Amino acid sequence: MFAEGDDGFIMTPSNVDKNGAYLIDRSPTYFEPILNYLRNGQLIFDNSVNPEGILEEAKFFGIESLVPQLESLIQSSQRSRDNLPLTRRDVVNALILTPYTAELRFQGVNLAGSDLSRLDLRYINFKYACLHGCRMVGANLSWCCLERADLSHAQLEGAQLLGVKMLCANLEGANLRGCNFEDPAGSRANMEGVNLKGANLEGSNMAGVNLRVATLKNANLQNCDLRAAVLAGADLENCDLSGSDLHEANLRGANLKDAAFELMLTPLHMSQTIPGGSSIIKYYAVAVIIIMMTVMVMMTCGVGYQGAERLVGYPRHTTTCNVRLFQLQREKREVPGILQKILAADVFLTDRFCNWAECFLPFRSLRTHYKVLEISCHGIPWLSGWLAFIWLIDSRSLYQMQVNFFIGLLVDILLVCILKAYTRRRRPSGNKSDMFATLGPDKYSFPSGHTSRACFIATFFIFLYPLNFIFHMPLMAWSASVCLSRILLRRHHVLDVTGGVLLGVFEAVLVNWLWVSENFAVWIVSCLSDEKLEGGSYHV
Secondary structure, eight states: OOSEETTEESSOOOOBOTTSOBOOOSOHHHHHHHHHHHHHSOOOOOTTSOHHHHHHHHHHHTOGGGHHHHHHHHHHHHHHHHTOOOOHHHHHHHHHHSOTTSOOBOTTOBOTTOBOTTOBOTTOBOTTOBOTTOBOTTOBOTTOBOTTOBOTTOBOTTOBOTTOBOTTOBOTTOBOTTOBOOOTTSOOOBOTTOBOTTOBOTTOBOTTOBOTTOBOTTOBOTTOBOTTOBOTTOBOTTOBOTTOBOTTOBOTTOBOTTOBOTTOSSOOOGGGTSOOHHHHHHHHHHHHHHHHHHHHHHHHHTOSOOOGGGGTTSOTTOOHHHHHHHHHHHSOOOOOHHHHHHHHHHHHHHHHHHHHHHHHSOHHHHHHHHHHHHHHTOHHHHHHHHHHHHHHSOOHHHHHHHHHHHHHHHHHHHHHHHHHHHHOOOOOTTOOSOOSSOOGGGGSOSSOHHHHHHHHHHHIIIIISOOOGGGHHHHHHHHHHHHHHHHHTTSSOHHHHHHHHHHHHHHHHHHHHTOOOHHHHHHHHHHHTHHHHTTSSOOO
16 A cells, blocks of 8 residues: 555555545554654554564565564564563462372473562472572471472562472572571471572571581571481581581581581580591401411512521622522422312313314414403502592592492402502413513412402492493403413413402492492592592582
């Protein structure tokens, strides 16, 4: 109606009155913005005007230049409406329409800034929900799931939080004054890994609450009831615990730097901040056993003080250790007859097995692969590589596995060295002197250190710290290949490999008995790498 085409007007004009004016029967509310647009080229309309009505008028009059602008405006307004947080009325309507026996699911919803004060919100699933700045003063949130929810700067003063699940939730700067976490029935609130930086929990009843590896830096915990609370590995730097009751609280591995403990109701005991006594007793017992075995081996090998008369007849500058070596060269150890027969049969069986295998396997072409297997299970790469892994992958969730596995590697090396030094069995006659990084007792044969280490590693990651099932078969195949390669390389006899397998299983059982708890593992890593953790998320 406003432009002419090749054949006249694009749209047939409407009727004309006696004054020559066109009569347009359309809504003046939606036509007014279009008229202004035709006048000055800008789309201006009041908030009370629906842009969808303006769009329909623009399409009716054929004003194509205005259509894309209106469509994008409508889409953006729809997106903004979709992201609007729920209000108190929305929550109340949901509570009214939901039976008390049904579980109300608010997982992932946006409730930022909503006022939910004094509402009964028990058993509701708020997992991943956005409750930033939400006001929930005096609300009942008992047994709610608030896992990984955003409660930063929320107002929770006087709220009931019995048995609540807040794993890894964000409560930074939140106000939780006078909250109650203690359930008379015995259920405990789980707030493991929660972020409470700068939060205010003054006067809260938090008896038995689990705050393991939580962050409470600069938090206010004055006059709180923290009896039997778990604060192991928590970051309590610059935290105010004045007047709080920490009777039987677990503070092992916690960062207590600049924390305030004035006017404590009960004194802190040393056992609350150091690893458990039972674990220390276990390690003392193992250390004593290892020392005794080492002394036995040293006495057997003649290491230690020898009389001066032992040096008579030997070259000058001969040490007492060399005297013993000379004596061993002159005199062979007396081996029982039965053991001699077993060792002879073992040598014969090993030789026959290697000769038989070489008839079917291209030994020369596979020797490189055997050498790779040898290096893949050597003690030095495993120890150094595992220390680097602990240092680079700095994750508290892995500390327990990392520390226990490292202890197993140390136990394996110690036991293999002690047994080799004690037995001093020679390697097979066909062994070549091209072994990778041999040290001290490595020149002896029984037991096979590579075999014991491979069996321990496979047992550890299959039974003690089970990995995904898809890794089980590769682990077992690698372990079996290492065992077989030790015989085919003529590094060990069959009996050496068998002893290594049994030793590896024994080491796994020993590590299982010595298994370090998570708190102890965090404490060990923090003590060994204190410089690294300085200024990190926690510092011991």
